[in-house]
Amino acid sequence: MRWVYDKSTSRYRSAPIVQHRGAVCRCLTGPSRMWKYSLPVVLVLLLAYTVFSVQLQWRSVTWRQPRRAGKETSTSKVLQTTQRGKYDAIDNTSRSWTTVESGSTTHSHRTIVQTVRPTGASNCVTHTSIAFIKVHKCGSTTLQRSFLRFGFTHRLNVALPRGRDSPTIGHDGLITRDDYEPSPGGARWDLFAHHGTYNRTQLLQLMKKDTKFITVLREPVSRLLSAFHYFRMERYFPGLMNETGQGSPVVTYLDDVKKWNSVYVPPKDRDFADHICIRNCMSRDLGLPEEDFDNRTAIDKFIRGIERDFSLVMILEHLDQSLILLRRRMCWLFEDIIYDNLYWSRKARYRKRDVITEDRRQNFIEENYADYLLYKHFKTVLLDIIKKEGKDFDPELQHFKRINAVIGRNCHTVTRPKSFILGPSQWNQRIRIYNHFCTLIRQEREFWDKMFRKRYKAMKKTIH
Numbered sequence: 001m002r003w004v005y006d007k008s009t010s011r012y013r014s015a016p017i018v019q020h021r022g023a024v025c026r027c028l029t030g031p032s033r034m035w036k037y038s039l040p041v042v043l044v045l046l047l048a049y050t051v052f053s054v055q056l057q058w059r060s061v062t063w064r065q066p067r068r069a070g071k072e073t074s075t076s077k078v079l080q081t082t083q084r085g086k087y088d089a090i091d092n093t094s095r096s097w098t099t100v101e102s103g104s105t106t107h108s109h110r111t112i113v114q115t116v117r118p119t120g121a122s123n124c125v126t127h128t129s130i131a132f133i134k135v136h137k138c139g140s141t142t143l144q145r146s147f148l149r150f151g152f153t154h155r156l157n158v159a160l161p162r163g164r165d166s167p168t169i170g171h172d173g174l175i176t177r178d179d180y181e182p183s184p185g186g187a188r189w190d191l192f193a194h195h196g197t198y199n200r201t202q203l204l205q206l207m208k209k210d211t212k213f214i215t216v217l218r219e220p221v222s223r224l225l226s227a228f229h230y231f232r233m234e235r236y237f238p239g240l241m242n243e244t245g246q247g248s249p250v251v252t253y254l255d256d257v258k259k260w261n262s263v264y265v266p267p268k269d270r271d272f273a274d275h276i277c278i279r280n281c282m283s284r285d286l287g288l289p290e291e292d293f294d295n296r297t298a299i300d301k302f303i304r305g306i307e308r309d310f311s312l313v314m315i316l317e318h319l320d321q322s323l324i325l326l327r328r329r330m331c332w333l334f335e336d337i338i339y340d341n342l343y344w345s346r347k348a349r350y351r352k353r354d355v356i357t358e359d360r361r362q363n364f365i366e367e368n369y370a371d372y373l374l375y376k377h378f379k380t381v382l383l384d385i386i387k388k389e390g391k392d393f394d395p396e397l398q399h400f401k402r403i404n405a406v407i408g409r410n411c412h413t414v415t416r417p418k419s420f421i422l423g424p425s426q427w428n429q430r431i432r433i434y435n436h437f438c439t440l441i442r443q444e445r446e447f448w449d450k451m452f453r454k455r456y457k458a459m460k461k462t463i464h
């Protein structure tokens with residue numbers, strides 16, 4: 001308190017010190033300077049501590065832990081404590097690990113994925129002899145990529161077209177010596193995953209004795225839409241574009257399937273002609289001859305034959321379910337059936353303007369009755385099998401969907417992590433996924449063919 005002379009009243013009055021700006025400021029100078037410097041220091045220390053501890057934890061996962069089996073360190077506790085909900089946690093942990101490890105760079109890519117055999121299937125043996133009959137436009141390219149990756153990571157003897165890049169091995173169900181690359185030492189194939197019309201006799205002459213046959217089907221009308229757009233099939237129906245105008249060519253086609261099929265002019269290139277097909281294309285790929293297309297007895301016999309010969313007929317509309325069945329039948333790991341789902345959903349977007357009325361659907365079915373029956377039969381079969389798989393099928397399916405989604409998401413982020421971890425579950429132990437795996441799940445046939453060709457060469461050298 002001090003006295004101030006007030007001119008208006010000609011008197012002294014008391015004035016509190018706090019009102020004096022200078023004094024107040026001087027009072028606070030000391031502490032405020034300290035505050036100004038200590039805050040950043042504390043922040044820097046905190047940051048350093050966080051980075052350091054996170055690094056430590058990360059290292060204990062990547063390097064120390066796998067070598068000390070059985071002795072779980074703090075990191076796995078971190079993983080487990082974040083796993084309150086069994087499945088959500090896979091997303092959450094892998095997401096956080098994604099950000100954590102982006103700074104560390106020293107990974108060996110020798111191991112792509114490390115998993116232990118699923119607990120439920122500890123006594124089964126991985127089946128590796130597979131003939132995948134690749135039916136056109138049924139999602140079979142997505143599956144082919146998984147199969148070829150499987151062939152690569154398991155070092156299988158994979159069928160290769162001779163000398164050049166070709167999606168097909170053989171023509172019309174016949175494979176001659178000119179069609180395929182002789183395998184090292186003349187060994188039989190473990191894996192066939194290229195295009196080729198199904199001919200069991202023929203394939204069994206070239207493949208291992210215990211080969212299991214697998215294929216995939218798709219709802220026939222959506223298969224047609226996919227093929228029509230993909231191959232731009234309007235080119236092979238003279239007059240179709242004239243009649244279409246601004247509309248959708250496939251809709252014009254579906255308005256009178258019979259008429260357009262009668263004017264069809266197949267492409268001249270033989271390789272390409274193998275891929276284009278206008279009637280019962282799935283049945284054709286599976287070996288039904290054209291003369292049987294309108295013979296109900298023959299069609300029924302054909303369907304029974306496929307059911308007898310194939311270990312699994314997958315259905316694209318139930319792809320994840322089909323893959324779980326595949327995994328169970330073949331004793332495969334989750335990582336074997338993982339596929340690039342983002343790639344898949346990008347490709348699967350179809351034009352909304354293709355309005356498929358019931359009349360158009362009927363027009364199509366009349367001309368493609370074998371495919372209609374084939375699909376209907378195997379869809380029923382698949383759903384029946386799933387029903388009989390037991391209570392653990394659905395949780396396993398949901399788990400797979402989540403794993404696949406997490407991998408897809410992580411593999412498609414711009415700042416792709418060097419590796420990330422999927423938490424343990426009832427079906428798999430902790431999985432560590434390296435960046436390299438992201439690269440592998442995207443590779444297409446051309447890439448794999450090159451890799452297999454290199455392996456063929458290297459193996460032939462060691463044999464001679």
Ligand SMILES: *[C@@H]1O[C@H](CO)[C@@H](O)[C@H](O)[C@H]1NC(C)=O
Nearest residue numbers: 082083084085088089091092
């Ligand atoms: C995972 O994250 C979501 C949203 O980010 C959250 O709602 C959920 O509770 C988390 N789950 C766990 C187990 O932490």
Ligand SMILES: *[C@@H]1O[C@H](CO)[C@@H](O)[C@H](O)[C@H]1NC(C)=O
Nearest residue numbers: 172173174175199200201202
């Ligand atoms: C299937 O392959 C066998 C053995 O090469 C051959 O004799 C037969 O003609 C083939 N069948 C068809 C329908 O091409």
Ligand SMILES: *[C@@H]1O[C@H](CO)[C@@H](O)[C@H](O)[C@H]1NC(C)=O
Nearest residue numbers: 237238239240241242243244
């Ligand atoms: C398409 O229409 C034009 C004019 O209407 C006609 O000159 C042409 O011959 C037609 N083309 C076919 C393939 O029908």
Ligand SMILES: *[C@@H]1O[C@H](CO)[C@@H](O)[C@H](O)[C@H]1NC(C)=O
Nearest residue numbers: 291292295296297298299301
């Ligand atoms: C239809 O197929 C059956 C079985 O393959 C055959 O016996 C029959 O002769 C065929 N009928 C016609 C009309 O081709």
